[in-house]
Amino acid sequence: MTPIEIDRRSLLVAGAAGAGTLTLGLGDPEPAEAATAGNRYFRHGVASGDPHPTSVILWTRLTPTPDATPGSGRGPRVAVRWQVARDRRFTDVVATGAFTTSARRDHTVKLEATGLRPRTTYYYRFLYRGLASPVGRTRTAPAATASPDHLRFGVVSCANLQAGYFAAYRHLARRDDLDAVIHLGDYFYEYAPGEYGAGNDNQDVRRHVPAHEIVTLADYRQRHAQYKRDHDLQALHATAPFIVTWDDHETTNDAYRAGAENHQPATEGDWFERKARARRAYDEWMPVRMGDTVDLGDGTALYRRLRFGTLAELSMLDLRTYRSKQAQILADGTVSDPERTITGHAQMRWLKQSLTQNRTQWKLVGNPVMISPVVFPPFPQDVTSAVNDVTGLLPEDGAPYNVDQWDGYTADRREVFRHLADHGVKDTVFLTGDIHSAWACDLPLDAGTYPTESGRSVATEFVCTSVTSNNLDDITGSPRRTTSLGVEAAIQTSNRHIKYLNFDDHGFSVLDVSSRRTQMDYYVVADRTDPRSPASWTASWATRANSQQVHPVDHPVGGR
Incomplete structure (x- = not known):
């Protein structure tokens, strides 16, 4: 590095x-x-x-x-x-x-x-x-008919105040070359002090306010306020406009349409009431449209498009409001059930329209949870179909390791990937947060036959790491870039479309878009528990126009 x-x-x-x-x-x-x-x-x-x-x-x-x-x-x-x-x-x-x-x-x-x-x-x-x-x-964004030479965005997610300081925000705020900051979710966390802090023993680097898990409207307002008092977050907000979506912790962990893993009705009340309180506070405290206007309560749809001339359109997804309950982690075939959805039917139609209306060259998708298959092993789809004729047990894309992401909703993913292939859509890039690690991936039509024609890549994905939330070395207590190397190698061996993976570092990313290519630069902070931590560049990956594949780049983009 x-x-x-x-x-x-x-x-x-x-x-x-x-x-x-x-x-x-x-x-x-x-x-x-x-x-x-x-x-x-x-x-x-x-x-x-x-x-x-x-x-x-x-x-x-x-x-x-x-x-x-x-x-x-x-x-x-x-x-x-x-x-x-x-x-x-x-x-x-x-x-x-x-x-x-x-x-x-x-x-x-x-x-x-x-x-x-x-x-x-x-x-x-x-x-x-x-x-x-x-x-x-x-x-402001470029005019709809303008052809900007490039666009540049900060990309961040997963900022847990109890797990560290927001030095990543401080370093982004010191740039003067950003058109906007894309925040992909987990802007704050709902937990009480002593829960989900730094490391496997959950030490609180800073303590949440109020000092309990947030449930009421007043609770959510206070937690938003605590995060907005952070100097580094204030500096970044004052530097560039934010384009945000939520993941789960803006309400509570592993949320889905009708509940959440971290919601207990017996002690925390009705789920839909809690969700409504969280959304009310989010609408109040975030610079975002929750409907057609900025008025409070004028709508609940967070998914929306933002256009940047003819160069790029950014479609921000909401993958918590409409999703079915998560499947079981063990492979039982339910992850492939076409009746289950991560997007909801209306948002799926909207997303497919976003990808095929051809108003811009690049189709960027703000994607709260990872869409690339991460499975063990990914059998070719014709083999899976044959086995399922007998047993009906195999997930269509292999056994997933995380059913909270698109791997738990493979019918929706196949619908998106098939739509891209059938319509010859080029230059689609998914921008993802959630999993506290950095990735660069091709998105294969069939992971089991990648990189042959039947398994060709139809899009690409760049995943940013967490600002502070625990990643692998934090949980294992291992020195950085030791234990994680074997895990990364095993994942990449079983998933040949995954080209880059870093399970250890915290930080931020910078996305640069031009007509020639889209590039993601990955920066890491040295120590999330140090408010003055330095940051350094660690890797860059890009996708060339019309290629639908990622490749390494030996240097980050420069300033304007």
């Missing part, structure tokens, strides 16, 4: 935000005074999200009175001003308005700033009682 210097530029510039005696919309404030005074009201930072060519979501949370703490249900109804400008000093304000918030929405502020120019960098802030929030930087 060769350390490299990551681009460094502090973006959380509260100093440009405004003076303690600011007149709304006028003048240039005193930096230090604003940084201290404004934070009295804007304790949870600022954020933007879901960039469109002429609009972007803006977010903050106001603390108008000392008792108006997150989840308290207390505090007055108040109006907050907001501004968008072309410069950090707000001498060229291009949009402004007011937003009314109250305890009913936990004093969160979420709005859509419209009338902006495509692919343009803007700065934004919020104003209350003459004081300004920290300044955020955001960026």
